[in-house]
Amino acid sequence: MHVHTTTSLRIHAFAINKLHDPNWTGMELYDELKQWWRGRREPKELFHKILKNGVLFHLGKIVFDEYHDYDSHLEKLEGEYKMWFLEEHIEFIKFHYPRRKKQQITAISEELTRIDKLYESDEHAYWTILESDKFYNWFLTQYFDLNSSRSSITSDVREAYAYDFSNRTFNDLPLCTHINKRIRDIGISSQIDDEPFEAWVKRTKIPKWAERAVVTRDNGLCVSCKRDLLREFTAPRHIDHIIPLKESGINDLVNLQLMCDKCNLKKKANELDPFTSIPDYLQVGLTRR
Ligand SMILES: [Zn+2]
Known part of the structure; x- marks a missing residue:
């Protein structure tokens, strides 16, 4: 099973950003890792199936949960990036859950296409819409509604992401x-x-x-x-x-x-x-x- 690549990269960026944040790592990461680590019977188990059960895999799971639970990263997206984020998120849902929220997804796609076309016909209107509070509120409503059943993000996707995170991070020495x-x-x-x-x-x-x-x-x-x-x-x-x-x-x-x-x-x-x-x-x- 593969994770939708763009979303995976985005969560990865989120992870790196979070790892720079001492307030976050200071509590949650510490606590999570500590609990997980102490649960092992023998220290040497740390070397068993590391890509599956090592620090990076575990960290991948924590980050995945954070990303889908913690939404203030959305506030940092400006103008067009909100639109692109929503497009990517729709692709993520279509990729992993092809039968879910079809009507809503079609409606969002149509609205995004309509706005996107304005760029050619009326660029001023295009920017006005993207910068407006109305668009921002619509964007948030759609995003939260798409994720209203968060348990929907199944453990399979989470697990696949944790593998993806392990491999990507292991190959990045810095x-x-x-x-x-x-x-x-x-x-x-x-x-x-x-x-x-x-x-x-x-x-x-x-x-x-x-x-x-x-x-x-x-x-x-x-x-x-x-x-x-x-x-x-x-x-x-x-x-x-x-x-x-x-x-x-x-x-x-x-x-x-x-x-x-x-x-x-x-x-x-x-x-x-x-x-x-x-x-x-x-x-x-x-x-x-
Ligand atoms: Zn040397």
Whole structure:
């Protein structure tokens, strides 16, 4: 099962924006991850089926729920972006639920087509409508009504999105680094209910499949000096914890990267801005922090 791509990208942009917001991560993300993490029987389970059950997958689920529950991101959409957002949302519903709200969807499409045509015939009217309160209220009403049965967003779509989020994020090293720092910052690392961190996250041998995933993601190159570690058999390959375990890094696929032995010894943090992970056209209305 696949998630409607444009919506998926939009939720992804929403996630990155949210990950920059300390007020959000400070409470909900921390609490959610903590509860989820403590539910595991053994720390080594963190390495089992990571794309399915690891931090990124879980984070994907949290973000998906947030996106469909939390609507203030709609207020940030200006003019035409409201119209395009609604168009995309209709496509999302048609893609996942072809039989749902057909009449309403047809009516919305007709209205959007009517407004869109004005751009050619009467551009002034086009902009006046899009900037008006009337259009904004109509837009909100339609959006909420389309989502009136939120339980309608089935667990299948949610699960598919969480996979999508895992894969997309895992392939984005600056974003992985940011998430690791964020998780450390929110305190999951230090102490949980007076129980020392080391008591429930231990250094374990990195399984072969996780190593393969990291080597593939990093194209067999040291992430720092770009030395080809597949070709140069003499250079030892290190699977490095981006944030070291002793500095409260987490034992999860999101925190792993490929390095040569030399760079691993004199490691520098990867400080690329994860905000660049959002495509330009989706950055509209997002506040850069
Ligand atoms: Zn290197």
